[in-house]
Amino acid sequence: MxxxxxxxxxxxxxxxxxxxxxxxxxxxxxxxxxxxxxxxxxxxxxxxxxxxxxxxxxxxxxxxxxxxLPVGIKNLGNTCYLNAVVQCLKTVPELHKSIKEFKPKKTDSSASGGSGVASAMTMVEVDSGSLLTLAIQDCYRTIDSGKTAIPLVLVNLFRSTFPRFAEQGEQGMYMQQDASECWTELMRLLQQEVPAIDKEKTVKNFSSSLIDQFFCGEYSCEWKCVENEEEEVTHTTDKFQQLMCHITQDVKYLHTGLVARMQENITKKSAALDRDAVYTKKSKISRLPAYLAVEMVRFFYKEKEAVNAKILKDVKFPMVLDVFDLCTPELQKKLAPIRAKYKDMEERQLEEERAKKRGKPLSPSEKPKTKSLPFSFEDDFGSNNSGFYQLQAVLTHQGRSSSSGHYVGWVRWRGGEWLKCDDDEVTPVTEEDILKLSGGGDWHCAYILLYGPRILEMLDEEGKEEGKPAQEAKMETE
Missing domain, CATH: 3.10.20.90 (Phosphatidylinositol 3-kinase Catalytic Subunit; Chain A, domain 1)
Known part of the structure; x- marks a missing residue:
């Protein structure tokens, strides 16, 4: 016990x-x-x-x-991939709140024939997307009430809405599915169903839904033809909902993989040459979302075995991610003022740590009062205004192929505390446990990393209180 x-x-x-x-x-x-x-x-x-x-x-x-401890979600037979995705997305407070308050879209169809009263009656229909969102809502409400969620409706609706997740094996049992594909489908669904918050405060291209606001970023891309020096360089913009980290022999750290992905060679039709040609595509981020999902591309298709085999290589990821160097010069200029303020916070925290090590920690009355600053630009609600992110959820896979093995969600709970959400079994873990999910063996390997905004704590001069520590302290615990 x-x-x-x-x-x-x-x-x-x-x-x-x-x-x-x-x-x-x-x-x-x-x-x-x-x-x-x-x-x-x-x-x-x-x-x-x-x-x-x-x-x-x-x-x-x-x-x-x-x-x-918080409770989990019951596995209904190879549904761990869905449970893990639902738990990771629950760590986004804006999304969690919006789903719990969600009201379905209604389609009215007038009944025909009969009396005047009867003909004026309407039948209310709810589409499958709204029903599935309501099923996620029920799951969240059950968990928040302290009861283990048994997602019968959620699983059935998910399989009927996306039939490829209803694949069955020879014995008639539902088969394991890829959590990344599940993540993508749920995000597309929620993008259609969950409305934006404070739409008027968000950049127009990202104000159609909450997912656009808080999860979508934008690339500024430069295209140059490798086979024709005289061809004019062209520029395009692309939206993204997650960054990709391709794992190669040279990639030992997450940041290295992200940088490598920003430049690639792509074959496409050249109007000047009137044939397919190789182009160099260089991308830079021109809009950072508040929440940044990163997929560790760990699976590749093996034709001989006809499976998505797994790359087990150890790729380190940080608790605090800085993507400043992945951004356009224009965005970097906008990020600079806020970034400078993080240095003050870090120096203050470092001084507190030094005081503890000296055996003379600051008392509450000696610690300066602070307040949290917004993490978005004033004119782009749902964006990230610093380029700094804090890890808040990890979706892992244990096994050798995406269609087998086991998926688990690991989520930040309170401050620096973490939970391992293994279906309906929820246990506390440490940051050290989370960092061990980087791969390198048959233990759980990070597959999707979810980073949230790193909150900036600034000095609050108005809230600062003066006082002296008591000579003898009476402390009450509960």
């Missing part, structure tokens, strides 16, 4: 949520944690739990409840 608990600690006006308390360790270890947070020496701490004072050397007499 678990002996680790999450407790809230209140000290004066300060509230510290989600502090770990392990009853396998002596109370002094817990007090040392509080010292690191508050600066109050352990021997000056008086800790109260539901009216009882914690003893110096034991936890005797204390009644604690285990940490209640």
């Amino acid at each position: 678990s002996t680790s608990y999450q407790v809230k600690v209140k000290w004066g006006k300060e509230l510290y949520p989600d502090i770990e308390l392990n009853t396998d360790e002596p109370p002094m270890v817990f007090k040392a944690q509080l010292f690191a947070l508050t600066g109050v020496q352990p021997h000056r701490q008086k800790i109260m739990l539901k009216g009882a004072t914690i003893k110096e050397d034991s936890w005797d007499g204390l009644k604690l409840k285990n940490l209640e």
